Amino acid sequence: MIDLIDVSAQTEVYGRDVALFTETNFYLPPGRYALLSKTPEYHKAVVDVLAGLHQPRQGRVAIAGSVSWPIGRSTLVRGKATGIDLINLVADLYDLDRGYAGDVVTMLVSRPEYVAQPLESWPPPARQEFTFALGLIPEFDIYVIDAPIPFEESRFTRLWQALFEERLVGKTLILSSIRQKQMLDYCAKGLIYGRATLSIEHDLEQCIERFPARPAREELGVTSDVGGYDDGEVLF
Amino acid sequence: MASNEDRIAKWRERREAERAAREAHGDLPTELALVAARAEDLATGSSEDPEPIFALTMEVLRRLPSATIGDRRAVFDALARGIERGIDKADPHSDYAELRRRQLRTIVRLVEGDARAGLPIAEPGYQPTGFEDALDPLVKGYLRRRKRTDETEASMARRKAVLAGEAYTISVPADEEADLLFLRERLALLDAMRGPRPGRHDRPNLRAVFALLNYQFVLLKSESRLALAWTLIGPAVLMGLLATAYLLTGIHSILNMDVPTFAMIGATSWFMLRNVIFRTTASFFSQRTMLTFRAFNPALIGLTQGMIYMLSYVPVYLALIIVGHIAGLFTLPSDIPSVVFWIVCIGLSGLAIGTIFGSISVVWPYFPRFAPVIERALQIVSSVILVTEQLPADYRPYLLWSPLAHAMQLLRSAYFEGYKSEDASPQYFFIGFGVLVIVAVAAQWSVRPRSVPL
Numbered sequence: 001m002i003d004l005i006d007v008s009a010q011t012e013v014y015g016r017d018v019a020l021f022t023e024t025n026f027y028l029p030p031g032r033y034a035l036l037s038k039t040p041e042y043h044k045a046v047v048d049v050l051a052g053l054h055q056p057r058q059g060r061v062a063i064a065g066s067v068s069w070p071i072g073r074s075t076l077v078r079g080k081a082t083g084i085d086l087i088n089l090v091a092d093l094y095d096l097d098r099g100y101a102g103d104v105v106t107m108l109v110s111r112p113e114y115v116a117q118p119l120e121s122w123p124p125p126a127r128q129e130f131t132f133a134l135g136l137i138p139e140f141d142i143y144v145i146d147a148p149i150p151f152e153e154s155r156f157t158r159l160w161q162a163l164f165e166e167r168l169v170g171k172t173l174i175l176s177s178i179r180q181k182q183m184l185d186y187c188a189k190g191l192i193y194g195r196a197t198l199s200i201e202h203d204l205e206q207c208i209e210r211f212p213a214r215p216a217r218e219e220l221g222v223t224s225d226v227g228g229y230d231d232g233e234v235l236f
Numbered sequence: 237m238a239s240n241e242d243r244i245a246k247w248r249e250r251r252e253a254e255r256a257a258r259e260a261h262g263d264l265p266t267e268l269a270l271v272a273a274r275a276e277d278l279a280t281g282s283s284e285d286p287e288p289i290f291a292l293t294m295e296v297l298r299r300l301p302s303a304t305i306g307d308r309r310a311v312f313d314a315l316a317r318g319i320e321r322g323i324d325k326a327d328p329h330s331d332y333a334e335l336r337r338r339q340l341r342t343i344v345r346l347v348e349g350d351a352r353a354g355l356p357i358a359e360p361g362y363q364p365t366g367f368e369d370a371l372d373p374l375v376k377g378y379l380r381r382r383k384r385t386d387e388t389e390a391s392m393a394r395r396k397a398v399l400a401g402e403a404y405t406i407s408v409p410a411d412e413e414a415d416l417l418f419l420r421e422r423l424a425l426l427d428a429m430r431g432p433r434p435g436r437h438d439r440p441n442l443r444a445v446f447a448l449l450n451y452q453f454v455l456l457k458s459e460s461r462l463a464l465a466w467t468l469i470g471p472a473v474l475m476g477l478l479a480t481a482y483l484l485t486g487i488h489s490i491l492n493m494d495v496p497t498f499a500m501i502g503a504t505s506w507f508m509l510r511n512v513i514f515r516t517t518a519s520f521f522s523q524r525t526m527l528t529f530r531a532f533n534p535a536l537i538g539l540t541q542g543m544i545y546m547l548s549y550v551p552v553y554l555a556l557i558i559v560g561h562i563a564g565l566f567t568l569p570s571d572i573p574s575v576v577f578w579i580v581c582i583g584l585s586g587l588a589i590g591t592i593f594g595s596i597s598v599v600w601p602y603f604p605r606f607a608p609v610i611e612r613a614l615q616i617v618s619s620v621i622l623v624t625e626q627l628p629a630d631y632r633p634y635l636l637w638s639p640l641a642h643a644m645q646l647l648r649s650a651y652f653e654g655y656k657s658e659d660a661s662p663q664y665f666f667i668g669f670g671v672l673v674i675v676a677v678a679a680q681w682s683v684r685p686r687s688v689p690l
Binding site: 009010011032045048051052053054055056057067069070073075076078079080081082085088089092093094095096097100101103104107108118136137138139155158159161162163165166167168169170181184185186187188 | 391401403405406408409412420422431444525528530531
């Protein structure tokens with residue numbers, strides 16, 4: 001499904017350039033994976049590479065089939081455009097009917113009145129629902145989710161989960177979430193990032209014990225892969 | 237007669253019950269064994285209501301001797317024994333068993349306390365003090381535990397489905413069923429109406445370009461009205477300055493070009509160029525969120541943004557020329573296709589320069605601060621204010637190195653019938669433009685590994 005061929009890539013983590021992959025070769029077969037590592041601050045960059053959004057410095061990422069954008073990133077929902085504009089963009093991009101696409105999103109979200117307003121004026125919950133609703137519209141072979149899946153008890157959550165479950169049948173999923181329950185609910189295997197490479201672990205429960213979920217840390221240089229505190233102190 | 241048979245049936249029933257009770261609780265006196273047998277049913281149901289336990293307790297206490305502590309204890313023990321047996325029969329480890337045990341224990345504690353305090357527990361309508369306060373937490377805790385157990389079971393079932401690769405059905409309340417059906421049908425329609433092979437929709441293609449152009453146009457429309465008015469006012473101000481400078485020095489015609497039109501075409505074209513450059517450069521940074529879609533890349537985003545702003549100058553040119561002509565200020569262009577061609581060439585140069593600047597800004601985010609300075613410097617050497625033919629031959633090379641100066645003079649040559657530029661060369665411009673394009677392509681390509689979505 002996703003093939004990393006001699007990939008070397010760098011990324012910026014908290015203002016420092018760090019090596020993400022160094023001549024990494026990795027093949028990701030179809031399946032459902034939870035992205036886990038000791039360095040959650042690298043997850044966004046790893047997801048960017050896997051979703052084909054980050055062109056590596058060397059080597060290439062070959063993706064068979066259509067891959068979604070990292071669903072759930074609220075950075076998409078900003079600026080002066082309205083929700084309708086963004087729906088239209090996605091519909092145009094993926095060759096979908098604008099009207100039906102709009103129907104799905106407005107029917108799904110809890111506060112449809114926001115959809116016609118500029119994105120910058122939306123409250124965070126509306127943004128989060130919107131990004132997830134948008135991810136349902138096109139059908140993909142590989143779904144990439146880079147945020148906690150909606151979990152609060154609500155109409156939106158129930159409907160979204162029900163529809164997503166149907167979308168996901170027979171598809172590949174890469175989930176980067178801080179919620180362990182979601183990993184168990186959606187994923188069969190662990191996709192482990194560490195030492196500038198990826199590996200697949202079959203026992204997800206055991207992986208979750210080994211890599212306890214935590215949000216990406218704001219501090220610099222506390223991760224084992226980057227170096228210790230000393231490293232950070234020397235540099236700054 | 238019927239009542240007699242009834243009586244016989246009842247007696248028989250009682251005897252059966254007594255025999256069963258004695259069998260189960262043989263060591264107890266018959267009456268207490270019966271109590272224990274009746275208590276069994278309390279632990280085998282599913283109701284969490286403590287009322288039946290309390291009712292049975294009180295009924296037995298009223299019917300049997302209960303004056304002394306010993307009497308009451310015998311009754312309570314029989315009840316407890318019955319409930320234990322009921323639990324054993326049903327499910328010995330369930331939360332429900334624990335709830336029933338605790339409920340009985342609490343009721344016993346309350347009733348015994350009241351009895352020892354001398355309260356009339358045998359009277360009908362008696363309610364132990366603090367009954368609700370003592371029993372409600374038990375039920376609430378039980379319901380909480382049961383909810384948690386249900387959730388654990390559900391997630392285990394889900395986990396099993398995930399591991400087996402089966403679809404797990406999320407249950408939806410009845411009032412949301414209709415919405416779900418509607419959404420499901422809409423998604424099916426969306427899938428069905430999609431082209432035959434949607435596999436490559438996430439790669440850069442013509443569809444992506446049009447989708448992005450459309451989006452950029454929407455962004456332009458959502459710009460503040462003041463910013464849009466400035467696209468008209470900006471050139472008018474520069475034009476006014478240029479024309480005033482010429483007219484004050486008594487010059488009304490430059491090499492057969494009338495000063496207002498000369499200033500207008502120079503100023504508007506330059507404003508278009510600088511707007512295209514700045515917008516293209518800025519969008520490399522400001523529209524990084526669009527990189528979330530695989531089909532887009534920074535150059536595509538910058539180019540579409542610049543193109544939309546280029547197009548926005550079509551109405552600006554039309555408005556200025558038509559209104560100015562009606563007002564008697566400007567002359568009309570002599571060779572319209574050539575004028576359009578050179579304006580487009582200037583705009584495309586702006587796209588190329590903007591792409592180069594934007595690429596630099598990916599590596600050095602501070603760079604766009606210098607863009608206006610560079611643009612001002614370019615303006616001086618790009619034949620906006622004057623054409624090289626006005627200068628002595630020795631000074632002309634200072635301007636003519638700039639391909640934009642050539643383009644600007646060729647534009648004026650096309651616009652004015654009486655002026656044909658001798659210095660400007662289309663070949664020179666196109667070589668310069670080609671170099672710009674090559675540098676732009678290389679620059680945007682080299683910064684690709686550093687361009688990631690926001």
